[in-house]
Amino acid sequence: MNDRSLQEARKYEAENQDLIPADQRPLFHLSPRTGWMNDPNGFSWYKGYYHLFYQYYPYTDLWGPMHWGHARSRDLVRWEYLPAALAPEDPCDAEGCWSGCAFEVPEGIEGLPAGAHALIYTGRTLVREGDREVFHQSQCLAFGDGIDYVKDPASPVVGAAQLPPGFSACDFRDPFAWWEESERLFYMGVSAMDAEGGGQILLYSSPDLKSWTYIGILEGCGGGIGRMWECPGFFRIGDTAFVIASPMGMPAEGEFQNLHGNVVLSGTYDPASHRFERREVHVMDFGHDFYAAQVTQGPDGRVLCVGWMQSWENSPVRQAPFRWFGMQTLPRELTVKDGRLIQNPVREIESLRKDPHVYEGLVLSGRLSLAPVRGRMMDLTIQLRGGDYRVFGFVFAIGEGHESVLFYEPETGRLTLDRSRSGYREDRMGNRVLLSEPGRRDLKLRILLDRYSIEVFANDGLQTLTSVIPTPAGADGIAFFAEGTAEVDITSYELAE
Numbered sequence: 001m002n003d004r005s006l007q008e009a010r011k012y013e014a015e016n017q018d019l020i021p022a023d024q025r026p027l028f029h030l031s032p033r034t035g036w037m038n039d040p041n042g043f044s045w046y047k048g049y050y051h052l053f054y055q056y057y058p059y060t061d062l063w064g065p066m067h068w069g070h071a072r073s074r075d076l077v078r079w080e081y082l083p084a085a086l087a088p089e090d091p092c093d094a095e096g097c098w099s100g101c102a103f104e105v106p107e108g109i110e111g112l113p114a115g116a117h118a119l120i121y122t123g124r125t126l127v128r129e130g131d132r133e134v135f136h137q138s139q140c141l142a143f144g145d146g147i148d149y150v151k152d153p154a155s156p157v158v159g160a161a162q163l164p165p166g167f168s169a170c171d172f173r174d175p176f177a178w179w180e181e182s183e184r185l186f187y188m189g190v191s192a193m194d195a196e197g198g199g200q201i202l203l204y205s206s207p208d209l210k211s212w213t214y215i216g217i218l219e220g221c222g223g224g225i226g227r228m229w230e231c232p233g234f235f236r237i238g239d240t241a242f243v244i245a246s247p248m249g250m251p252a253e254g255e256f257q258n259l260h261g262n263v264v265l266s267g268t269y270d271p272a273s274h275r276f277e278r279r280e281v282h283v284m285d286f287g288h289d290f291y292a293a294q295v296t297q298g299p300d301g302r303v304l305c306v307g308w309m310q311s312w313e314n315s316p317v318r319q320a321p322f323r324w325f326g327m328q329t330l331p332r333e334l335t336v337k338d339g340r341l342i343q344n345p346v347r348e349i350e351s352l353r354k355d356p357h358v359y360e361g362l363v364l365s366g367r368l369s370l371a372p373v374r375g376r377m378m379d380l381t382i383q384l385r386g387g388d389y390r391v392f393g394f395v396f397a398i399g400e401g402h403e404s405v406l407f408y409e410p411e412t413g414r415l416t417l418d419r420s421r422s423g424y425r426e427d428r429m430g431n432r433v434l435l436s437e438p439g440r441r442d443l444k445l446r447i448l449l450d451r452y453s454i455e456v457f458a459n460d461g462l463q464t465l466t467s468v469i470p471t472p473a474g475a476d477g478i479a480f481f482a483e484g485t486a487e488v489d490i491t492s493y494e495l496a497e
């Protein structure tokens with residue numbers, strides 16, 4: 001049970017934030033104001049700002065009774081901290097304010113404050129079931145003005161009573177909601193576990209956010225894709241519908257290399273029957289550290305996505321005694337090509353580019369450093385043109401006995417990140433491999449480094465790989481290598497304010 005109030009959390013974070021030096025944080029990735037961060041929550045555009053909340057425990061760098069931390073930004077790369085938005089201090093959420101979503105309340109709905117910022121999140125509570133105590137999860141509602149939020153007394157608005165037969169209130173969480181203007185209805189997907197232990201996304205609808213009706217199952221693991229599907233999402237781009245989720249306990253197969261993974265399913269959605277027809281299933285990101293992604297729409301119509309840039313597997317491991325832990329990815333612009341999801345860094349990142357260096361038609365054989373190209377906050381584009389090479393490598397965070405290696409083998413189309421010398425004393429995860437097309441010699445890579453991470457966008461965003469790089473920030477060397485002869489163009493920028 002959490003015995004600290006929202007007021008206390010706000011006081012604590014305001015007093016302790018300055019103990020974290022700016023150069024100990026990433027430059028453009030959001031990290032917690034103090035303490036621990038996990039999932040992105042409530043990613044939304046509201047009254048002139050992007051808002052990004054996050055699972056938050058301000059008092060230590062470990063997971064605890066969850067609060068909602070809060071930040072806002074006009075451009076998705078420069079974030080301003082706001083006071084924590086929610087603390088687990090009410091009967092509906094006394095054991096934690098878990099993940100959820102946010103949106104602006106539309107006009108003209110009786111009983112709802114038009115124009116307010118609505119939050120729907122999971123409240124965790126301890127309940128007695130016979131002679132034992134268990135944790136239950138139910139969906140709660142709060143309204144605010146972009147800074148301060150008040151929990152609605154109707155909370156929880158969806159609980160055990162609205163579960164279909166066989167489902168358990170012990171695993172019933174992470175609501176994401178959207179408004180269908182044509183029907184004047186809200187829809188909400190919530191992740192849940194069926195009687196066989198399979199993860200399912202339950203779909204509900206409501207005219208007023210307070211009374212919800214169960215409709216059916218939107219999607220689920222179907223016996224094959226992990227167990228509990230945490231943090232689900234649903235969106236459409238053009239004619240293609242997408243379901244995303246973070247399944248726990250994935251089998252290590254094919255594209256899926258993480259125990260707690262991330263998936264994107266593409267297909268079609270029929271709004272009349274509420275049926276999602278699955279066409280393809282892929283991993284959303286091949287890296288070590290991408291989980292619990294959320295999607296929202298910007299004011300310009302762009303579909304944007306952000307994920308927790310961390311894995312649960314490695315989350316107990318600490319490299320440095322920092323007063324913060326956890327980062328969000330750089331938000332991504334989502335588009336669709338040939339029915340597949342395409343992810344690219346938001347274009348606003350270009351506003352941080354400094355000091356360009358362009359090398360065209362390099363013929364690389366062996367290892368090469370390009371004197372001005374070094375740093376841990378970088379934006380690089382590497383275009384392999386071809387050549388007779390067996391391996392091409394990008395080596396970064398070099399120094400003080402460390403180096404991290406991203407290498408590509410065209411014969412198999414495998415792009416591997418080896419972070420065995422990236423400063424982890426105990427990396428629980430091993431290498432991660434992005435699978436491109438076997439035989440392809442003209443791989444294109446966009447790489448973003450931001451002190452403690454690498455984000456790789458391959459083949460114009462068809463595949464991505466995101467990983468934490470805990471190497472001490474002073475190790476800032478960069479080199480390239482080829483076994484055989486590779487022809488390559490390289491463009492690099494430093495990223496700075």
Ligand code: FRU
Nearest residue numbers: 039055066098099173230292
């Ligand atoms: C996913 C998750 C969610 C839950 C939250 C708790 O990382 O386990 O399912 O709401 O984190 O912090």
